[in-house]
Amino acid sequence: MAATLPGKSTSGRPLSVGFVLLNRFTLLPFAAFVDCLRLAADEGDRSRQLRCSWTFMSCDGEEAISSCGAAISPCEALKNPESFDYIVVIGGVQDEQDKTDRRALDYIRLAAQFGTPLVGLCTGVFALIQAGVMKGKQCCVSWYHHGDLQRRFPDITPVADRIFVDEGALITCAGGVAAADVAAYLIERHLGRAWAIKSLHIMLIDEARATSHPQPQPVIFEKITDRLVRSAVDIISQHMGEVVSAEQLAQRLNTSRRNIERKFQEELGISPQRFARDLRLRYGLWLLLYTPKSVTEIGERCGFSDAAHFSRHFRDAFGYPPSVARKQIDRQQQPHVDPFFIHIDSRIAGY
Numbered sequence: 001m002a003a004t005l006p007g008k009s010t011s012g013r014p015l016s017v018g019f020v021l022l023n024r025f026t027l028l029p030f031a032a033f034v035d036c037l038r039l040a041a042d043e044g045d046r047s048r049q050l051r052c053s054w055t056f057m058s059c060d061g062e063e064a065i066s067s068c069g070a071a072i073s074p075c076e077a078l079k080n081p082e083s084f085d086y087i088v089v090i091g092g093v094q095d096e097q098d099k100t101d102r103r104a105l106d107y108i109r110l111a112a113q114f115g116t117p118l119v120g121l122c123t124g125v126f127a128l129i130q131a132g133v134m135k136g137k138q139c140c141v142s143w144y145h146h147g148d149l150q151r152r153f154p155d156i157t158p159v160a161d162r163i164f165v166d167e168g169a170l171i172t173c174a175g176g177v178a179a180a181d182v183a184a185y186l187i188e189r190h191l192g193r194a195w196a197i198k199s200l201h202i203m204l205i206d207e208a209r210a211t212s213h214p215q216p217q218p219v220i221f222e223k224i225t226d227r228l229v230r231s232a233v234d235i236i237s238q239h240m241g242e243v244v245s246a247e248q249l250a251q252r253l254n255t256s257r258r259n260i261e262r263k264f265q266e267e268l269g270i271s272p273q274r275f276a277r278d279l280r281l282r283y284g285l286w287l288l289l290y291t292p293k294s295v296t297e298i299g300e301r302c303g304f305s306d307a308a309h310f311s312r313h314f315r316d317a318f319g320y321p322p323s324v325a326r327k328q329i330d331r332q333q334q335p336h337v338d339p340f341f342i343h344i345d346s347r348i349a350g351y
Contacts, residue, residue, distance in 0.1 A: 014041070014053045015190045018084040021056060021064035021072060022104060022127060024092035029121040029179035030066070032203075033088060036183035039199035040191060051191055055079065059103040067092045078103065081111035086186065091123030094148055105131040115169065119182065122175025129153050133170065140165040140172040143215050143237070147230065163213050174215055177205075184208035216286055228253060229267045232260060236276045240283050242303045246272050281317045284310060288325045295322045 017037060019030065034054055039045065041052035058064040061077035081087055089108060091100075108131035111118055120128045125141055126149065128134050138159050141149050146160040159165050163178035166185075173182045180200065185208060188196040200208060224230045232249050249272055250257045264272045280302040287298045299310030315321050 014049065014051055015086075015187065016084045017052070017054045017086050017088055018079060018081070019054060019056050020078070020087060020089045020104060020107065020124075021058050021066075021075065022089065022091050022100060022124065023065070024067045025064060025090040025124075026092050026122045026175060027066040027068055027070055028177065029173070029175045030072075030090050032177055032180040033121065033183040035203060036180050036187065036196075036199045039202050040187045040195040045202065051195065052187070055084070059101045059107075078107045081107065081116040082114050084116060085190070086117050086119055087111045088119040088121060089124035089127050090121045091126055094123050094126065094145065100127045100130050108133060112169070117169045117171065119186075120170075120172045121179050121182070122173070125149070125172045126152070128170070128172070129156055134172075137167045137170050138165045138172075140174055142174040142176070147224075147234065161214055162211060163209060163215060164211050166211055178209070180205060181209045181213075185211070214286065214290065216283070216290075224267060226263055226267045228255065228260065229263050232264070232272060233275070236272070236279060240280055240303070241301055244276055277313065278317060280304070281314055284314060284322070285318065285325060288322055295326075298322070 015037070019034065021030065037052040037054055038047050042048040042050050056064065056072055056075045057078050058075040059078065061075060063071045063073035064075050065071050087108070089104075104127060108118065108128060112131075112133045118128060118133065120139075122142065123145060125134070125139055129139065129149075134156060139149070139156050140162060141158040141160055143160045146158050149156065149158045159172075160174070162174075164171060164173035164182050164185075171182060173179055180203060184196040184200055187199060188208070196208060200206070224233060231253055235249060235252055236244055246257045246261055250260050253260065261271055264270060264275060268275060270278075284298050284302040284304075287293055287301065288295075291298075293301070295311065296307040299305075299307045302310065304310035304313070311321055314325075318325070
């Protein structure tokens with residue numbers, strides 16, 4: 001079966017997808033993607049592979065173990081990539097000591113040579129980079145893995161302000177539930193919108209999000225050279241709903257408060273407390289623009305004691321109150337600031 005050209009309809013035959021499950025692959029993006037296919041493949045919820053077909057593959061043909069320990073079986077050995085319309089590569093827990101199986105990298109290269117479109121889900125994008133097929137391409141990655149990808153592959157520019165990126169024969173996705181959006185995107189392309197909507201509705205998802213839909217986490221794009229500051233920023237980014245004090249950071253990082261504050265001043269020009277507050281405010285702006293949550297709910301979710309506290313700091317940071325940001329999106333106007341990026345330098349305090 002010849003590989004499908006991106007955007008070309010496959011009416012008359014099933015949409016065929018091969019899954020390459022790498023060591024300790026993440027279960028949610030795998031399940032979200034394959035279930036979307038399964039529900040589009042048949043009437044109701046009968047799971048017959050009529051309009052869509054899928055094959056689970058591992059490098060050795062043995063069961064694949066996910067990051068949570070659940071096993072997927074049966075798996076087949078890596079099949080001819082020309083047998084599929086898409087090859088979906090799903091990565092897992094990232095450990096620099098763990099090397100992606102060379103057989104998987106060779107298979108990815110072979111698929112690219114044959115012209116079979118590749119989809120990298122979650123840390124599957126790391127394998128695509130290692131295989132050498134991402135050169136000159138945009139690479140979507142989760143905000144959570146953005147720093148790791150930037151450190152390991154400095155020649156690659158990660159895209160962490162969108163849930164997925166379509167480069168034609170290469171689609172990369174941040175992972176998580178966004179995998180369902182990618183699956184629905186491909187189902188609509190090949191089978192029609194009705195089948196994509198049918199799958200999503202059974203999965204209790206209102207509608208597919210477009211590739212341009214932003215990830216919810218503000219992303220820090222400028223490189224942070226100091227290892228201690230980098231680790232502190234990672235901790236702050238993972239606790240957006242609470243105030244993490246300098247003392248707590250110092251304890252987590254086995255250092256002193258004075259040292260961590262000095263490092264932040266040298267690296268970023270601000271205190272860790274100010275950095276954390278500004279990051280939480282950016283998250284609050286995202287929630288105002290892309291969710292229906294009230295200002296009170298958003299303030300609580302961003303770690304502020306009450307709506308007044310949140311509104312006061314929000315106005316100081318952006319120059320207008322939260323209510324104005326909400327009205328801007330209601331009127332389909334662009335916000336005055338970009339809620340997804342924080343460019344780290346001495347001017348951060350004033351954006």
